[in-house]
Amino acid sequence: MKVSWLQDQLPQLAEHLESSAEELNGLDAQLGDGDLGVTMVRGSRQLLEIREELPDDWGMALLKCAQAFTKTSGSSYGTILATGLMAMAKQKKGQAEMDSSEWAGLLKVALEAMQHRGKAKLGQKTVLDPVSAAQKKLESDPETGLLDLIEVVQQTIDEFRDKPCQIGRARIFQDKSIGLDDPGMVAFKRLLEGIVPN
Amino acid sequence: MKKLLNDPYKYVDEMLVGMCAAHPEIYRQTGEGGRVIARAGSQRPDKVGIVSGGGSGHLPVFTGYVGHGLLDACAIGDVFASPSVEQMAEAMKVAHAGAGVLRLYGNYGGDVMNFDMAGEQLEMEEDIQSTTVLLADDVSSAPPEEGEKRRGVAGMVYAFKIAGAAAEQMRSLEEVTRIAQETADSCRSVGAALTPCTIPQAGKATFEIADDEMEMGMGIHGEPGVWRDKLKPADDIAHEMVDRLIADRAIDSGDRLSVMVNSLGATPPEELYILYRVVKKRVEELGATIVMPLVGRYATSMEMSGVSMTFCFLNQEREALLQAPARCAFWQVE
Numbered sequence: 001m002k003v004s005w006l007q008d009q010l011p012q013l014a015e016h017l018e019s020s021a022e023e024l025n026g027l028d029a030q031l032g033d034g035d036l037g038v039t040m041v042r043g044s045r046q047l048l049e050i051r052e053e054l055p056d057d058w059g060m061a062l063l064k065c066a067q068a069f070t071k072t073s074g075s076s077y078g079t080i081l082a083t084g085l086m087a088m089a090k091q092k093k094g095q096a097e098m099d100s101s102e103w104a105g106l107l108k109v110a111l112e113a114m115q116h117r118g119k120a121k122l123g124q125k126t127v128l129d130p131v132s133a134a135q136k137k138l139e140s141d142p143e144t145g146l147l148d149l150i151e152v153v154q155q156t157i158d159e160f161r162d163k164p165c166q167i168g169r170a171r172i173f174q175d176k177s178i179g180l181d182d183p184g185m186v187a188f189k190r191l192l193e194g195i196v197p198n
Numbered sequence: 199m200k201k202l203l204n205d206p207y208k209y210v211d212e213m214l215v216g217m218c219a220a221h222p223e224i225y226r227q228t229g230e231g232g233r234v235i236a237r238a239g240s241q242r243p244d245k246v247g248i249v250s251g252g253g254s255g256h257l258p259v260f261t262g263y264v265g266h267g268l269l270d271a272c273a274i275g276d277v278f279a280s281p282s283v284e285q286m287a288e289a290m291k292v293a294h295a296g297a298g299v300l301r302l303y304g305n306y307g308g309d310v311m312n313f314d315m316a317g318e319q320l321e322m323e324e325d326i327q328s329t330t331v332l333l334a335d336d337v338s339s340a341p342p343e344e345g346e347k348r349r350g351v352a353g354m355v356y357a358f359k360i361a362g363a364a365a366e367q368m369r370s371l372e373e374v375t376r377i378a379q380e381t382a383d384s385c386r387s388v389g390a391a392l393t394p395c396t397i398p399q400a401g402k403a404t405f406e407i408a409d410d411e412m413e414m415g416m417g418i419h420g421e422p423g424v425w426r427d428k429l430k431p432a433d434d435i436a437h438e439m440v441d442r443l444i445a446d447r448a449i450d451s452g453d454r455l456s457v458m459v460n461s462l463g464a465t466p467p468e469e470l471y472i473l474y475r476v477v478k479k480r481v482e483e484l485g486a487t488i489v490m491p492l493v494g495r496y497a498t499s500m501e502m503s504g505v506s507m508t509f510c511f512l513n514q515e516r517e518a519l520l521q522a523p524a525r526c527a528f529w530q531v532e
Contacts, residue, residue, distance in 0.1 A: 063322055070283030070315060079283060079311045086318055093322070117311050 001098050003054050003061045006195075010051045013194030014044040020190040027183035031165065031176070035075060036183045040190070042072035043081075059093030062086070076118070077184055080127065083117045084110035104138035111135055124166040125177065127184035130156040134192075146196045153189045157181050199396045206398035210254045210276050217261065221527040224265050229273070229288035233281060235261040236271040236292045246365040246374045247271065247293025250303045250358065251286050251313065253278040255397070256418065258528035259354065259497040260303070267524030267531070268362040269302075277397045277500070278404075278419050280308035286316035290328060298327035298371035302357055302378050304350025305334040329371060331378040333357055335385040335508065337446040338415030338424050349417055352460045352497035353385030356510040356520070359531070363522035381516055387458075387508040388442045390435055391416040391423070395463060395500035414438065418462065418499040418506075432469065436476035439507045444484075447511070451485030456510045456520060458492040464503035467494055473505060489517055496529070 021037030028036035046068035054061045066085035069078040087109045092098065111131050120126050130153040137144050137152045144152075165177035203209055214232060218225045226238045241247065250260045251273035261272045270293035273281035290299045301313050310332065320326040333350030340347040361378035369377075391413045394403040404420035407413060412430065415423030430438075449455070457477055459470045470493050481488055489512060497506065512520065524531045 059322075063319065067284070067319065070312075070319070073282065076308055076311060079308075079315055082283065083311075083315060086315070086322070090322065117314060119307070 001100075002096060003056055003058060006061065006065075007051050007054055009195045009197065010044075010047050013191070014048045016194035017041055017044040017190060020187075024183055024187055024190070027181060027186060030180055031183065036077055036187055039069070039073045039075045039078045040187055043069040043078060044194075046072045056096045057093065058095050058098050059089045059091075062089035062092060077127070077187065080114050080118050080184075084114045084131070087113035101142045104135060104142055107131060107135040107138060118167075120167045125160045125163055125182050125185075126165070126167060127182070127188050129160060129182075130185050130188050146192060150189060150192050150196070153185070153192060157185050157189065160185065199398075199401050201396065201398060203398055206401065209398040210274065213254065214261070214274065217527070224525070224527050225261070228271075228292060229285055231285075233274050233285045234271055234289045234292060235264050235274060236289070237264055237266070241270065241293065241295035244296045245270075245368060246297045246371045247290070247295055247299040248302055248358070248361055248365055248374070248378075249273070249286075249289045249293045249299055250301070250354070251275075251281050251289060252303055252306065252309050253280060253419075255395070255500045256498055258495070258526070259352075262528045263355065263358045263526055265524065265526030267366050267522060268358050268526055270365075276399065280306070280312050283312045283315045283319065286313050287319055290316060290320055290326065291324070294326050298329070300361065300365075300371065300374050300378060301328060301330045302354070302361055303332065304354055305332040305346075305348060306350070327371060329375040331357065331361070331375060331382055333382050333385065335382070335387040336417065337386050337388050337442060339417060339421065342446060349421065351387045351389060351418055352458055352506050352508045353382065353387050353510065355458065355492070355496045356385055356456065356508070357381045359524060360516050360519040362524060363519035366522065377515065377519065381510070384511040384516065385508055386443045386447050387506055388414075388439050389416055389418065389423075389462065389504060389506035390414045390439065391420070391462065391499075391502055391504035392429065393464065393501075393503045394420055395502040397500075412504075415442075416504070418497070418502075420499075420502075432472045433476050435505075436473040436507075437480070439473075439505075440477055440480045443507065443509050447509070449481060449484045449486045449509075453484075453486040454489050454512045454517060455481070455486060456490050456492065456512060457481065457488050458496060458506075458508040458510070460492070460497055460506045460508065461495045462502040462504040462506060463495070463498040464501045465505055470494065470505065473507070477507065490520060 024037035066082035069082040133156040164174040247270045255277040271289040273285040273289040275281035333354040334348035335353030336349045339349040413423040413426040
């Protein structure tokens, strides 16, 4: 697929994130500062704004997507997300084509970069856990479609619901986080849902 | 909350406008939203750029230290909040004059994440070479074996000064980075808080403490310290702070070091001088020499009352660079 594929998905992604904003803010408010929905909405509005200008080079296009989040927010989640996009951007620099067989490898570098930047480990109830689950699924079956990936992400959310969050601001409320969905995991799911072609 | 302010959400922006208006020969405001402070005038070609950044509320740290012989540019966030990646990247672009950029700032998770990200973006987009040196000088924030987890506090003033002087001598990025790292490694700080401060946007104190209590080892954002108890006499506090610093890095006979006794905001210079006389005696009893002591308000936490003490161990190179000329609105070295 070419960058134009991504460009085609951006309007519905933005729409989906707009409609998820309240849910994400609410989840975040129970454990953090309650602005995760705002972070995602600001980022996706910026994505819409630069949609037409996205270059054909996947590397530079993904860099611009990363910047859409870093430009509009100082929040850690925005930076972590952008870090994953940047790591993928570096892999794809100078390439106009992307094949779904590359996804497993790209998610792998993204996951490593996000882990390194956020100093978080797998299993601490963060966005890293569903990213890792999706990556493993793609590795075992490169033909996995987006809908199946979203299912894997939902399973991870379910699996972690009753565990305590062990990093970030939410770790201060470890016990309180038990029984709550991690806002970052949910935001990741909403992102994937947003790019499923209609 | 009793503060001179208008809209709390404009607190930082109005402060920056005023600071640049008061010292137009030193500062200029740039970047999206004006959240980058750069030196007035143009960059000297091929000088290594030094940038810093972090939350507001610590003046003169960080923006105040933009100036000749110090920083080239600085990204500034809301009070106690990290600047965005974009603002940090803008600061780096402004500071880049062809010889690369050193990012020199305190070890706080959000700042590190955003600054690393900014560096990566610039490398990919514009091929600007950059390095990082983190200050992690607060001895109370983690034990020595976890030194990399320590927070950066007033020691960064020494790093700005010494690395800034090295950059003015047109040394390479590699050299400036080495000197900055060695300075960071040579600094040890400890703080003690008597009262909290209020973040304008939050509108309430960062922590609660009784009228007759103090907290030893507290961080500059109110991070918990090592003990809280009844306020002690000044000399006892000074002795304990010296003890904590030398327990972390011993002072040997013949050592040369600069000592900073710093107000966290509301503590007046009078009280700092009461503490300094104890520090001087203690350091000299160990056979060491104090060079260029700094007593005053160098790194603050809004209107918190309290004090921090920093030792910066010197060698010949660092001593000469510390004493080289520098000028910003808050500090001049002639």
